[in-house]
Amino acid sequence: MRARRLTGSLACLVVLTLTAAGCGLSGGSEDGEASAGGCKVDQGNVGSGKLTGEVKGKITFQTTNLKKDFGGFFDGVIESFEKANPGTEVKWIDDPGDNTFTSRTVADAQACTLADVINVNSDTATALTKAGYLLDVATKDPGASKPFVPAFWKSSTFKDASGKSVHTALPWYTGGIVLTYNKDLLEKAGVDPQKPPTTMFGLFADYEKIAKAADGKYFATMANPVWRIPADWDQMNIRTLSADGESATFADDPRTVEWVEWMAKLYKEGAMPKDSLSSSNDPSTLYSQGKVAYGSTNPSFVRFVKQNSPSVYDKTGVGQQPFDALGHTTGAPQYISVAATSKNAPAALAFAQFLTNARNQTAWCKDPNVVIFPTTTESLDDPFFQKADGDDPFSEARKLVAEQLKTATAYQTNLSPAVQNAIVSQVQLAMQGDKSAEQAVKDAQKKANELLKQGS
Known part of the structure; x- marks a missing residue:
């Protein structure tokens, strides 16, 4: 999980310029090929059409330093997804979250090996969207916005190389400030x-x-x-x-x-x-x-x-x-993005939506070892997020964030x-x-x- 000012196992700030030479999205050429960020991809991953195809195949899912504290939860999410979608296989990559994260992510993108489903913050999403490496989820699934609080969905808008606003991320969770x-x-x-x-x-x-x-x-x-x-x-x-x-x-x-x-x-x-x-x-x-x-x-x-x-x-x-x-509060949420370079984009998008659905967001945000709040309307209606008790630092943080969410705009400048x-x-x-x-x-x-x- 990457977010401005997050720290410990939830910390990093994008500080490396992403070279965008030769990047961007393009549809099919005369020989039938398509490209995303300079990488050859399936034509269905780019352009204006809805993403079609079977939800199957192997995909990679990248988080940052979560296995130690939340391994059981995410293993369960992956198992449930694979059970509901026979023929799929999710490989979970847990990045250590060190200071070389950005350079390694950039290198992966430019080498056309970016993880199929990856947690990004607004800085990373801004850079990767501009360079053409992320799937436009709103175009590929016109109903993608339905589960989310409108302010959080709006915050997942980033500009591509042409300056057009596109939705290249799904809001995952928010933490307040x-x-x-x-x-x-x-x-x-x-x-x-x-x-x-x-x-x-x-x-x-x-x-x-x-x-x-x-x-x-x-x-x-x-x-x-x-x-x-x-x-x-x-x-x-x-x-x-x-x-x-x-x-x-x-x-x-x-x-x-x-x-x-x-x-x-x-x-x-x-x-x-x-x-x-x-x-x-x-x-x-x-x-x-x-x-x-x-x-x-x-x-x-x-x-x-x-x-x-x-x-x-x-x-x-x-x-x-x-x-x-x-x-x-002005903080934007964390996001889950799908790589436009994914070889199994239908499965990757399906997993991204499964991970960020109301049921899974509610379950994870209730974990006593983390102070985060969900971005789906259904989750926020849960009594757990409407009332916080206790006077320890964790409880105090939950109380303050719960109060903030009542007037949150999810505004954040993306540079x-x-x-x-x-x-x-x-x-x-x-x-x-x-x-x-x-x-x-x-x-x-x-x-x-x-x-x-x-x-x-």
């Missing part, structure tokens, strides 16, 4: 754990208090802005891109410069480890060691802490992430890795003191627009 923090470290800095800030800049002010009190003994958060762009801006309702997604607009909002100024100030004052500015590491390890006050904003982060550092888990508090003027990296690199220069915040934001927007015009 929360603050996780070490109550002891906050109290030492004079920050009240019972009163989470209501604005992003209010959170930054708390980071500053921690920096002054810690004096380098511990830190508030990690420095690399890749974890916060465009997530922070989404929460502040700073529009990173224009409505059509063809141009960058974040520099038009004066709060963007103020945000960069805060990041530079916090880095200089020691709120963040100096060596974390360009590191791809998330806060999980240092938080579990009691060296970072704020953990991941993913609710399931508490599971990682409980497993790896029970003593820190006992000190962990969970609060509402500041949403500024928005007043609701290509190239555009995100261009913005991040300019913010890093400002944080190092090599540029003013104003100049960094101006240059970031210019570089982002150049890449958007190039189709990157």
Whole structure:
């Protein structure tokens, strides 16, 4: 499972540019061949027609670091699917979820060996859709949207190489966004754990208090802005891109410069480890060691802490992430996509839909070791998701996410890795003191627009 700000067994952020040369979708040529992302495929996988064919054959299903904790559940799902569809065989690949995930996924796609069914986040889906490697599920099955909450289905829209919006994913689950923090470290800095800030800049002010009190003994958060762009801006309702997604607009909002100024100030004052500015590491390890006050904003982060550092888990508090003027969660769900390069696409699509149906989503989201919520209307009507009790970190996270889902819009800006990296690199220069915040934001927007015009 890949998602911005997810951590532990549920963590990774796409940071590698997917080369799209020669990619895209095309129908049959004069010799009857079709292609997807530069790979030769069955003509039924691309174009405007509904996917037809028997649900049979071998397919691969890729997750990230789930076998240890959820092996029994997914083995059961696979067994049930194979029993209901004689002649099918699902091979489950559980990726370790290390920092090379993106490069390996890109290599698989370009080698035409992408897993038939794969869990992706919005960043990965954006890149793979643009390059033509994912099946357009809405076209291949016009009824694919029926089980899902409309907001979540809408969030599964991505743009292909021509700029057309296509549905290349099925919404799988959503986790909301929360603050996780070490109550002891906050109290030492004079920050009240019972009163989470209501604005992003209010959170930054708390980071500053921690920096002054810690004096380098511990830190508030990690420095690399890749974890916060465009997530922070989404929460502040700073529009990173224009409505059509063809141009960058974040520099038009004066709060963007103020945000960069805060990041530079916090880095200089020691709120963040100096060596974390360009590191791809998330806060999980240092938080579990009691060296970072704020953990991941993913609710399931508490599971990682409980497993790896029970003593820190006992000190962990969970609060509402500041949403500024928005007043609701903006996080998009996780997705299940089908490779357009699949040799048994009917079976792959059938399994993807089976995995994400109401019955299986409800069953998995009820697991006591994870704080996630389903994306189907039927599942969310289950009493389990309407009422959450208890005062432990897991229960507190469930309560907050359940409340968020009442007004959730599933809005999230989708940036290509190239555009995100261009913005991040300019913010890093400002944080190092090599540029003013104003100049960094101006240059970031210019570089982002150049890449958007190039189709990157």
